[in-house]
Amino acid sequence: MRTTENPAVPALQVTGLTKHFRTAAGVVRAVDDVSFTVGKGEIVGLVGESGSGKSTVGRCVVMLNPPTGGSVVIDGTEVSALRRGRIRRLRTGFTMVFQDPATSLNPRMTVRDIVAEPLVIHRMGRAREHDRRVSELLDLVGLPDSTRTRFPHELSGGQRQRVSIARALIASPSLVVADEPTSALDVSIQASILNLIKDLQRDLGFACLFISHDLAAVEYVADRVLVMYLGRVVEVVGSEGLNDRAAHPYTQALVSAAPVPDPDEQRTRQRITLTGDIPSPLAPPPGCHFHLRCPVAQDVCRVRPPELLPSSEAGHLVACHLVSPGAGNRPAV
Ligand SMILES: Nc1ncnc2c1ncn2[C@@H]1O[C@H](COP(=O)(O)OP(=O)(O)O)[C@@H](O)[C@H]1O
Ligand SMILES: [Mg+2]
DSSP states (O other), X not given: OOOOOOTTSOSEEEEEEEEEEEETTEEEEEEEEEEEEEOTTOEEEEEOSTTSSHHHHHHHHTTSSOOSEEEEEETTEEGGGSOHHHHHHHGGGEEXXXXXXXXXXXXXXXXXXXXXXXXXXXXOSOHHHHHHHHHHHHHHTTXXXXXXXOOGGGSOHHHHHHHHHXXXXXXXXXXXXXXXXXXXXXXXXXXXXXXXXXXXXXXXXXXXXXXXXXXXXXXHHOSEEEEEETTXXXXXXXSTTHHHHOOSHHHHHHHHHSOOSOHHHHHHSXXXXXXXXXXXXXXXXXXXXXXXXXXXXXXXXXXXXXXXXXXXXXXXXXXXXXXXXXXXXSOOO
């Protein structure tokens, strides 16, 4: 993909993204007017409970799902306005790493062929160069070169995820969407994959949309965090000091549900417990989508959807009637 040299052009610009699925039960409003950017070389985390629309955003960004509305601009090119054939040709520039490498890797192909396949599909280089590039990538993701002759079932879950990361990076994409890349893995090896993603991003400089339901993972990996609730972004906040900066009652609830390493802090921390499940996107509630579960909801929250507005800190956006724009970052009740 033609990479725009202008650093002011973000790696990804999503504007007013909407995705509806027509089903027998009605229209599923999976994503509802979502806007955000990912700067060049930036890792942006996308967090929220299961069903909030994170994967749908990721799939729309890489055009695996065409959006119902809004635009997706990658490196200055509006991919959402292109025909399928053009998108296919640009596909080397933006790739996706999926949750479960056991199902996303072809079981009948060797690691060598899996990792090299994007180069073959896009007719980039010759077979001998492919071999060299596969060796390079296996080394980068921390696998021995002998892995090339293996089949996915011969590898552990962590090794398989390393293979899918190697495959995603082989054509030097400018944007990588990683959708719950550690959620199917053993807790004991999740950290090594998170570190691998961080290291690769720092060394190779790609931009990354890192999707996870796990706030701690997102906070660890990402520079900025987007919090989604039932199809909408409710908060955009820097990941450093997230615990203190979280302003939306939903983000605060996610923060207080996440385990803290310090037992003293754990004991003294005020906990906001989320009750009930996320409502169905078949019939989202009016007003603020979160009001049914919000501990501080007022009348206005039940009728008027809040806008995503700047808070006091640069770059901090909050969609809550109770957080006044430009003022402090706590609900005013
Ligand atoms: N292909 C589809 N057809 C119908 N509904 C879908 C489809 N994909 C996702 N959904 C629905 O959209 C909502 C958001 O799903 P998803 O984006 O997978 O959320 P998340 O990744 O945050 O768990 C869910 O209610 C899900 O059931
Ligand atoms: Mg998902």
